[in-house]
Amino acid sequence: MKYVVVSVMLLSSLLLFNVFQAKSASPDEEVCKSYIVMFCTRCHKPERICKVLGTKTDDQWRATIKRMGDYDELDKQTRDTIFSCLSPLSLKDPMVCRK
Numbered sequence: 001m002k003y004v005v006v007s008v009m010l011l012s013s014l015l016l017f018n019v020f021q022a023k024s025a026s027p028d029e030e031v032c033k034s035y036i037v038m039f040c041t042r043c044h045k046p047e048r049i050c051k052v053l054g055t056k057t058d059d060q061w062r063a064t065i066k067r068m069g070d071y072d073e074l075d076k077q078t079r080d081t082i083f084s085c086l087s088p089l090s091l092k093d094p095m096v097c098r099k
């Protein structure tokens with residue numbers, strides 16, 4: 001019986017660990033929101049980003065974020081995070097656009 005309990009505990013902690021890992025691969029909404037507020041709304045309103053959501057290819061997003069990064073010296077990790085946040089969104093996504 002003891003072994004069963006121990007192995008169930010082991011298995012579930014492994015499962016939890018996996019779920020946690022999978023989640024951290026793409027940044028969650030709160031992380032995205034704070035990145036966008038911190039790095040992307042200092043010079044212009046979020047509407048500027050809102051208007052083009054879902055209209056850019058991955059390469060176009062990388063180019064835009066790189067250009068913004070050049071204005072503001074964003075490091076690669078920050079640019080990559082913002083890219084993963086913005087590229088999957090479609091037009092008018094409430095994460096960027098005001099409700």
Ligand code: HEC
Binds near residue numbers: 041043044065
């Ligand atoms: C240092 C000021 C500054 C910061 C910070 C900034 N931008 Fe911009 N952004 C600009 C200026 C200036 C323009 C207009 C000129 C241009 O398009 O390069 C612009 C234009 C844009 C446009 C419209 C043009 C296009 O290519 O679609 C988008 C989208 C955009 N910014 C997104 C972002 C995102 C996302 C971030 C955060 C990573 C960001 N901006 C941070 C200054 C900034």
